[in-house]
Amino acid sequence: METLPVKYTRTDLENAQTKGQLIGLLQGAGLVVAGVFLLKLIGWIPTILVIGGLGFLAYKLLRRPTRDT
Numbered sequence: 661m662e663t664l665p666v667k668y669t670r671t672d673l674e675n676a677q678t679k680g681q682l683i684g685l686l687q688g689a690g691l692v693v694a695g696v697f698l699l700k701l702i703g704w705i706p707t708i709l710v711i712g713g714l715g716f717l718a719y720k721l722l723r724r725p726t727r728d729t
Contacts, residue, residue, distance in 0.1 A: 699707055
């Protein structure tokens with residue numbers, strides 16, 4: 661059985677993990693900024709209603725009964 665060559669070093673993996681965390685942080689910050697802008701633009705009540713509706717739909721989709729065969 662032949663051994664496969666090592667493609668990535670531990671440093672490469674740590675750098676990729678750090679970059680992934682940084683990208684996630686930037687995406688989260690962008691979402692917060694967009695949310696604040698949305699709240700200023702249309703107000704709290706419609707935003708809360710939309711978020712509540714989306715949460716309800718997500719709950720219904722995730723809690724579907726499973727079929728036992």
